[in-house]
Amino acid sequence: xxxxxxxxxxxxxxxxxxxxxxxxxxxxxxxxxxxxxxxxxxxxxxxxxxxxxxxxxxxxxxxxxxxxxxxxxxxxxxxxxxxxxxxx
Numbered sequence: 001x002x003x004x005x006x007x008x009x010x011x012x013x014x015x016x017x018x019x020x021x022x023x024x025x026x027x028x029x030x031x032x033x034x035x036x037x038x039x040x041x042x043x044x045x046x047x048x049x050x051x052x053x054x055x056x057x058x059x060x061x062x063x064x065x066x067x068x069x070x071x072x073x074x075x076x077x078x079x080x081x082x083x084x085x086x087x088x
Contacts, residue, residue: 003087007037010045010085013066014059022048033059038084045083056083 014033015021022032031049038044045063047055060070060083069088074081 004040005043005085005087007035007043010043010063010068011035013063013068014045017062019059022046042084042086045085046080052081056081059083 014035020032022029022034029048034046034048036044045059047059056072060072063070063085069086071084072081073084
């Protein structure tokens, strides 16, 4: 059974690894990582900006090295790519 995970915990790891936050300004997202709580046992990580696939691949490796379970997925209907992050 998975353990409770907080988006803030994953966000702190990404900041410590040097990733910038994505912020919504001027009607669009600035490039960077965005972490969203997706329930008690999962958070989603998105990359806003160019190089989405490469950035998510790099973040996957970094989060796995930090001890998280990471699974790449895509939102329904051909939506955004994202990482599903949980504790092993």
